[in-house]
Amino acid sequence: MTLKKRYLRIAHILFIILLLIQLLPAQSTKATHTSSLVTFAIGFEALVLVGSALIKKEESLALLVDIAGFVYILLAAWSLATAKYNYLNDLLFPAPGKVIHQFVIDRDKITENIKSSLITIVKGFVFAVAAAVPLGLIIGWNARTGNAATYITKFFSSIPPIVYIPYGIALLPTFKSVSVFVIFLATFWPVFAGTMSGVLGVDKKIIDSAKVLNVSKPEMLFKVILPASLQQIFLGCNQGLSVSFILLTSAEMINAKDGMGYYVKYYSDFGDYTRTITGLLVIGFVVIGVTFLFNKLQNYLLRWKR
Amino acid sequence: MTTNKIEIKDLTVNYIENKRSFNALHDVSFGVGKGEFVSVIGASGCGKSTLLSVLEGLYAPAGGTVQIDGKELHGTGKERGVVFQHYSLFPWMTTKKNIEFGIKQTRHDIKRTERSRIADEYLTKVGLSEFGGKYPSQLSGGMQQRAAIARALAMDTEILLMDEPFSAIDAKNRVILQELLLKLWEGDGTTERKTVVFVTHDIDEAILLSDRIVVLTAHPGTVNEILNVPFERPRSRADLVKTEEYGKFRNKLLSLLYNDIAERIGGDEVVL
Numbered sequence: 034m035t036l037k038k039r040y041l042r043i044a045h046i047l048f049i050i051l052l053l054i055q056l057l058p059a060q061s062t063k064a065t066h067t068s069s070l071v072t073f074a075i076g077f078e079a080l081v082l083v084g085s086a087l088i089k090k091e092e093s094l095a096l097l098v099d100i101a102g103f104v105y106i107l108l109a110a111w112s113l114a115t116a117k118y119n120y121l122n123d124l125l126f127p128a129p130g131k132v133i134h135q136f137v138i139d140r141d142k143i144t145e146n147i148k149s150s151l152i153t154i155v156k157g158f159v160f161a162v163a164a165a166v167p168l169g170l171i172i173g174w175n176a177r178t179g180n181a182a183t184y185i186t187k188f189f190s191s192i193p194p195i196v197y198i199p200y201g202i203a204l205l206p207t208f209k210s211v212s213v214f215v216i217f218l219a220t221f222w223p224v225f226a227g228t229m230s231g232v233l234g235v236d237k238k239i240i241d242s243a244k245v246l247n248v249s250k251p252e253m254l255f256k257v258i259l260p261a262s263l264q265q266i267f268l269g270c271n272q273g274l275s276v277s278f279i280l281l282t283s284a285e286m287i288n289a290k291d292g293m294g295y296y297v298k299y300y301s302d303f304g305d306y307t308r309t310i311t312g313l314l315v316i317g318f319v320v321i322g323v324t325f326l327f328n329k330l331q332n333y334l335l336r337w338k339r
Numbered sequence: 340m341t342t343n344k345i346e347i348k349d350l351t352v353n354y355i356e357n358k359r360s361f362n363a364l365h366d367v368s369f370g371v372g373k374g375e376f377v378s379v380i381g382a383s384g385c386g387k388s389t390l391l392s393v394l395e396g397l398y399a400p401a402g403g404t405v406q407i408d409g410k411e412l413h414g415t416g417k418e419r420g421v422v423f424q425h426y427s428l429f430p431w432m433t434t435k436k437n438i439e440f441g442i443k444q445t446r447h448d449i450k451r452t453e454r455s456r457i458a459d460e461y462l463t464k465v466g467l468s469e470f471g472g473k474y475p476s477q478l479s480g481g482m483q484q485r486a487a488i489a490r491a492l493a494m495d496t497e498i499l500l501m502d503e504p505f506s507a508i509d510a511k512n513r514v515i516l517q518e519l520l521l522k523l524w525e526g527d528g529t530t531e532r533k534t535v536v537f538v539t540h541d542i543d544e545a546i547l548l549s550d551r552i553v554v555l556t557a558h559p560g561t562v563n564e565i566l567n568v569p570f571e572r573p574r575s576r577a578d579l580v581k582t583e584e585y586g587k588f589r590n591k592l593l594s595l596l597y598n599d600i601a602e603r604i605g606g607d608e609v610v611l
Contacts, residue, residue, distance in 0.1 A: 236426065238423065238426040239426055239429065241397055241423070242421075242423065242426055242427055242428075242429070243429075244396075244397060245395050245396070245397065245415050245419070245420075245421040245500075246421075246441060246444045247415050247416065247417050247445075256440075257429065260429070260431040337430050337474040337475075337476060338476065339476040
């Protein structure tokens with residue numbers, strides 16, 4: 034790649050335009066925290082430049098700078114519409130610098146809430162996977178129960194997990210345990226169904242190969258059927274994970290004392306829309322981060338696939 | 340009484356397809372001696388693979404018996420190693436792990452470090468010493484079958500069952516693999532040869548490798564003829580094809596196979 038291709042991209046021009054826009058006088062009556070936005074933009078651009086220097090593949094580089102370009106356009110339009118020309122109601126639409134500033138001020142509180150949400154998700158999710166995978170393997174491997182269980186699973190997974198919330202509240206002592214319970218249900222059924230369909234779909238040739246090797250029953254289940262069904266299991270896990278985030282944040286908005294959904298709901302009740310938007314963006318980053326890590330795990334465990 | 344390693348007697352296998360039962364094998368009988376290499380050859384649909392799945396223990400016959408060392412066969416067994424046409428290897432294990440996993444199944448007393456050493460030894464024997472860390476999907480079809488053979492041999496079973504192991508391999512690699520199997524099976528005279536039942540539809544492959552060839556006729560599969568292969572060991576393809584007897588023997592085998600087909604399609608007898 035030439036130096037020109039690597040460093041002279043439209044994204045960097047957009048970055049400069051974004052900085053120039055910040056030189057315009059602010060018209061908003063509220064604090065705009067332009068310096069926070071500028072610091073953020075410079076930091077972000079620095080990361081993009083470091084990335085550009087390190088990335089080897091041309092497509093990855095193009096992707097990175099294109100994403101950066103979109104971020105700069107978004108921030109430029111946002112600051113023009115709010116801080117600079119005040120087209121929008123500045124109570125409902127805080128300036129971007131303000132949101133960034135708020136994030137820095139609230140960072141400890143936000144970290145606490147993210148932690149609380151993630152612990153709840155991980156608990157419900159891990160319990161569900163730990164229960165659903167072995168059960169799915171055993172029940173699916175048994176031809177008779179496997180077919181019957183598929184229908185039962187279809188019934189239970191068709192109940193939207195959110196309707197369990199009122200019953201969970203009656204059933205369980207704390208709101209935290211209700212959240213874990215609902216996430217458990219939301220993950221259990223898709224993972225269980227995925228495992229069973231994986232088991233039922235394992236290539237007969239692979240099973241024959243294992244049979245003629247005389248593998249023991251536990252080995253058949255966990256060393257042959259499990260890896261052979263792994264892709265289907267991950268399909269279920271991904272579904273469970275995305276539903277879990279929807280459920281958890283909804284649940285946190287109902288009655289929780291912490292968590293990301295709570296943060297958003299609490300401050301919007303007070304009309305603090307800067308924090309509301311900060312919360313929304315943070316949730317986006319958290320979900321993307323978790324999904325990204327989970328995909329990494331999936332790609333690692335399925336690295337033997339072509 | 341017989342001293343055969345494998346004794347097949349009056350074997351009959353029925354398949355049920357679309358609620359209709361059809362006869363895949365009918366009264367098939369032959370024996371395989373200890374250390375003998377026997378090929379089963381026949382046109383497609385003659386039931387030769389069915390015969391092998393009965394020997395593997397994957398399919399129960401409707402009638403007749405199979406005995407190994409005088410004991411009736413029930414299900415799969417640790418004295419038999421198998422190489423299939425496809426998917427002998429587990430795709431989620433590296434080549435070496437596949438071999439180690441096989442060794443673990445038949446040779447319980449062997450420790451982990453020893454397993455690893457044996458796996459390396461057999462990888463080297465089949466020319467895959469640098470591919471132990473690769474997954475099957477990263478190997479060519481020929482290399483996968485090399486690894487499958489390495490696993491079957493490393494498991495050190497008394498019997499090897501091979502179901503058209505080279506039929507999905509390109510012509511050039513097939514020849515190389517046949518020679519490799521021949522060399523490994525014939526050995527250097529210090530070790531006992533394994534008892535092999537080898538299913539194929541390739542005449543030259545059968546002649547090169549076997550002590551005896553069982554020719555099956557289709558619909559239902561019955562034994563047409565059993566031929567002794569009259570060539571000295573150790574064999575090599577290059578020496579074998581030069582001889583006049585090879586051509587004669589090959590033609591005899593061909594006519595046995597083609598007459599069967601000609602009869603079925605109502606044509607004249609093929610004269611070769």
